[in-house]
Amino acid sequence: MTEELIKELKHVKNCLVNLEMSGDAWEEKQEMIQKLEDVTTYLKDALGQGIEF
Numbered sequence: 871m872t873e874e875l876i877k878e879l880k881h882v883k884n885c886l887v888n889l890e891m892s893g894d895a896w897e898e899k900q901e902m903i904q905k906l907e908d909v910t911t912y913l914k915d916a917l918g919q920g921i922e923f
Contacts (some may be wrong), residue, residue, distance in 0.1 A: 872922050
């Protein structure tokens with residue numbers, strides 16, 4: 871399940887990257903992308919330790 875979750879998070883991140891935004895919306899988008907990357911990294915680390923979500 872963790873691998874599927876990682877794939878879905880990457881898909882959401884790619885969708886955000888492809889959105890055209892400017893100003894405050896662009897900054898918020900960048901924050902969301904960073905948080906998604908952080909969660910993906912956490913899940914990959916957990917998966918490497920044998921933890922399954």
